[in-house]
Amino acid sequence: MEQATPAAIEVSAARRVYGYGASTTVALGAVDFTVAPGRFVSLIGPSGCGKSTVLRLVAGLETPDAGRVLVHGATPADACAAKLIGFVPQTPALLPWLSVLKNVTLPQRINRKASKRRAPHPDMRELLRKAGLGDAMDKLPAQLSGGMQQRAAIVRAFGLRPEVLLMDEPFSSLDEFTRESLQDQLLGLWNELATTVLFVTHSVSEAVRLSDAVVVMSARPGRVVDVVEIDLPRPRGERLFEKREFHAYEDLIRDRLRGAWRSADIAKAGGAGR
Numbered sequence: 001m002e003q004a005t006p007a008a009i010e011v012s013a014a015r016r017v018y019g020y021g022a023s024t025t026v027a028l029g030a031v032d033f034t035v036a037p038g039r040f041v042s043l044i045g046p047s048g049c050g051k052s053t054v055l056r057l058v059a060g061l062e063t064p065d066a067g068r069v070l071v072h073g074a075t076p077a078d079a080c081a082a083k084l085i086g087f088v089p090q091t092p093a094l095l096p097w098l099s100v101l102k103n104v105t106l107p108q109r110i111n112r113k114a115s116k117r118r119a120p121h122p123d124m125r126e127l128l129r130k131a132g133l134g135d136a137m138d139k140l141p142a143q144l145s146g147g148m149q150q151r152a153a154i155v156r157a158f159g160l161r162p163e164v165l166l167m168d169e170p171f172s173s174l175d176e177f178t179r180e181s182l183q184d185q186l187l188g189l190w191n192e193l194a195t196t197v198l199f200v201t202h203s204v205s206e207a208v209r210l211s212d213a214v215v216v217m218s219a220r221p222g223r224v225v226d227v228v229e230i231d232l233p234r235p236r237g238e239r240l241f242e243k244r245e246f247h248a249y250e251d252l253i254r255d256r257l258r259g260a261w262r263s264a265d266i267a268k269a270g271g272a273g274r
């Protein structure tokens with residue numbers, strides 16, 4: 001992932017250790033990867049390998065114990081203060097007493113000053129319509145299905161036009177059909193707003209469908225075992241699933257994941273699991 005302009009995300013030898021003494025857990029060994037501006041990159045790896053930890057480091061919610069993380073050349077804390085970063089968690093976390101429209105416009109209203117310094121923020125009514133929520137704007141979150149709520153959370157995250165959008169398995173609780181429709185909508189917004197996305201998923205096919213590159217991590221302590229560039233044409237609609245190349249990428253990533261599991265087993269057998 002070489003680039004001439006500064007990386008949108010740079011993670012260099014990032015290490016993260018939790019706990020003390022006998023309960024020490026090395027969550028991340030030394031994680032290295034970069035994401036160029038405007039790219040869609042997914043993180044995939046075995047459960048507990050530290051994917052969410054990487055997102056928390058990039059979001060500035062935690063700091064690495066060694067190594068460094070930069071977002072557009074700034075520390076994550078500074079990037080957050082400048083509203084460069086948006087975050088979509090696994091569950092939508094909408095405020096139950098506000099309508100959908102008020103929920104998605106809340107960050108813009110709170111951050112009026114910060115958003116004035118940057119590109120004008122998008123028309124949220126328009127984004128809600130594009131995300132298929134035109135009729136749901138005045139409803140309360142509890143009146144929406146889980147998929148609709150997650151869609152609203154995604155629209156909300158795009159509201160401040162963050163340079164970098166971090167997404168932690170945002171579709172994991174949704175059925176296959178809703179998931180695919182949300183993937184389409186996410187790709188539409190990403191394409192239109194030229195945001196950089198770092199996306200955590202457990203699904204190999206989701207990673208291949210969405211991404212420009214997939215960062216494959218090993219079992220804990222997490223490290224990057226491979227970065228697979230996904231050279232498939234866009235837009236990536238339903239026809240993609242019929243393509244041989246799509247399945248070849250799935251097989252390649254599954255193979256890398258199997259390798260990552262095997263190397264972790266060997267490390268554990270040698271007493272280096274922690």
Ligand SMILES: Nc1ncnc2c1ncn2[C@@H]1O[C@H](COP(=O)(O)OP(=O)(O)OP(=O)(O)O)[C@@H](O)[C@H]1O
Pocket residue numbers: 018019025026027045046047048049050051052053054220
């Ligand atoms: N606050 C914490 N205190 C102690 N250990 C933690 C903490 N947060 C994470 N861990 C440990 O660090 C490791 C990495 O956790 P993390 O949630 O980043 O993994 P993950 O790859 O996102 O997992 P999953 O795919 O299951 O969501 C795990 O072993 C987890 O138990």
